[in-house]
Amino acid sequence: MSAGTGQTSATASGPDAGRAGTAPDGAARNGTARNGTARSRKLGWALTALTVFMVGDGMETAFLSPYLDALGFDAGRVALLWSAYGASAAIAAWAAGALAQAWGAKRVIMTGAAIWLAMHVVFLVFGVSVGNYSLMLLSFTVRGAGYAMFAFGFLVWVNDEADPRTLHKSVGWYWFAYALGLGVVSSYVAGFTLPVIGQLGTLWLALAFVAAGSAVALFKVPGAVRRRVPLAESLGALVKGITVVRDHPRVGIGGVVRVINTTSFYAFVAFLTTYMVRQIGFSDTEWQLIWGTMLFANVLANIVAGYGAHYLGPRQIITWAGGFGCFVTVLALYFVPTWIGPNFWVTIAIAVLYGLALGMFVPLSALIPQLAGASKGSAIAVLNLGAGASQLVGPLLAALVPALGMTPVVWVIAVLYLVGMVLTQFLKQPTTSGAPSAA
Incomplete structure (x- = not known):
């Protein structure tokens, strides 16, 4: 559009002809710069939300199994817990794209956050604290779906919102934020807190990180603008x-x-x-x-x-x-x-x-x-x-x-x-x- 405007203005005569030709181009450049800045700001908030959430989600990774072993749960039941979590996460990760097409990425993100928070409370209060393995298994499994909906819903959001010219970089930053939170920061935070507040206290602290990341996503990350696809059509395309x-x-x-x-x-x-x-x-x-x-x-x-x-x-x-x-x-x-x-x-x-x-x-x-x-x-x-x-x-x-x-x-x-x-x-x-x- 700016090229066309410039060509039209270049045919104008008089002392203001040059300014008439350059002003729209300058405005377009300013508008592009503002759009780029706004897009970068939104992406920055999104990556912040993802990193903080994943810190909470990953804090348990290196100590939950020995902790449950110390509580008397044998290796078979601990492995079943992680297997059920993985199955749930795999299905939710597979479906996240289709759900995002039908509902919008932000709705998937916030639904995943709500599931994670609710199920983590059930896991700790009615499962771990009282030794109820059945509720531990149920809540941990459903929580796996919440994690996947949040994380992979954000991947869809990034693909929707990123500048197409820099999409590969944006996706790279997504995976950097994901891995930084899930594995690196979470492990160091847990390494610091375990001697201070113990395993159960660290699991409760994880809830605070997830809640904080979810709050950033809710208040600072806008919904992506895209054409909604009927859920049946979206899921059908996924299966095909x-x-x-x-x-x-x-x-x-x-x-x-x-x-x-x-x-x-x-x-x-x-x-x-x-x-x-x-x-x-x-x-x-x-x-x-x-x-x-x-x-x-x-x-x-x-x-x-x-x-x-x-x-x-x-x-x-x-x-x-x-x-x-x-x-x-x-x-x-x-x-x-x-x-x-x-x-x-x-x-x-x-x-x-x-x-x-x-x-x-x-x-x-x-x-x-x-x-x-x-x-x-x-x-x-x-x-x-x-x-x-x-x-x-x-x-x-x-x-x-x-x-x-x-x-x-x-x-x-x-x-x-x-x-x-x-x-x-x-x-x-x-x-x-x-x-x-x-x-």
């Missing part, structure tokens, strides 16, 4: 999107690799944390610091993996830095402390390498949509489903520990990464019309 796996089998293989990516992380949440504290002898605070530093390394790996994929090819990074790296570090993170005891610095060094290896699967997010032709959105949905499914598969593997023992389960998890290395070799875009395949 699974046919991308039939039409493009490599997308399905990529989804399996995405499941493998974080399976060890969620399995370790369910059983390794307890083992490190109860058997190896790390204090709660020491393990929180190890866990938080591992996740900080994982955040940095997102950037390293992107550059590595650019220069070496995505499949090379996923296969060797990701798959083989996780195979080695999963085994090392279990066996080395088992052999040498609670050596903080050796263990934290291994944890950093493990966090970096986990992050080397990041190129999947760019590679898999390239294999789906015009169905890129459905391919992304498959990746999201894989991410959620790992929250189910990991704890299910952890549930095998009482029957098989810890060492065999760790080996099963490690070998999955070797399987992932093989599967990654199929994630090669076929050449068409002489075009080079994706490396």
Whole structure:
């Protein structure tokens, strides 16, 4: 529009002709700058809300399992708790996009927040405090859906509100805020509060962080402006999107690799944390610091993996830095402390390498949509489903520990990464019309 206005004004005569031609362009530039500033401000508030919420959601990750073990809940019931949470989160993450299309992203976000807050209170008051496992299982499961609706509803919001020219950067910042809150800040905060207010007090403090993040989302994050889609139509399109796996089998293989990516992380949440504290002898605070530093390394790996994929090819990074790296570090993170005891610095060094290896699967997010032709959105949905499914598969593997023992389960998890290395070799875009395949 500004170009057209400038051309029209350029034909004007008289001493004010030049000003007539430049004023609209200047106004347009000012308007664009104001729109950009407003958009950045909204995005900043959104990322703040997400980070604070995820701090509360992630505070329990490295200590809840040993805490429940100390309360008398065996490893099988703890693993079932995490498995049910993962299943609920996976379904909610899969459906969040469709619900956001029908309701609007902010409504999904705030519904997720309300579910999380209500179910966390039930979990603590009527479950943990009185030892009622049935209510713990129910409330924790439903709370998983609340977390996914909040987090993935925000991902839809960012896609709606971000400047299309800088969408990739905005989404990158989304994942940075998500990981920063969920893993890094939450672990360090819990490491500080556990010796002061204990496990139950820290779980109550998590509620305060989630409430604060929800309040920021409610009052400072506007609803996205978009065309609403009827819920039945939106859910129907979501279900049809699974046919991308039939039409493009490599997308399905990529989804399996995405499941493998974080399976060890969620399995370790369910059983390794307890083992490190109860058997190896790390204090709660020491393990929180190890866990938080591992996740900080994982955040940095997102950037390293992107550059590595650019220069070496995505499949090379996923296969060797990701798959083989996780195979080695999963085994090392279990066996080395088992052999040498609670050596903080050796263990934290291994944890950093493990966090970096986990992050080397990041190129999947760019590679898999390239294999789906015009169905890129459905391919992304498959990746999201894989991410959620790992929250189910990991704890299910952890549930095998009482029957098989810890060492065999760790080996099963490690070998999955070797399987992932093989599967990654199929994630090669076929050449068409002489075009080079994706490396």
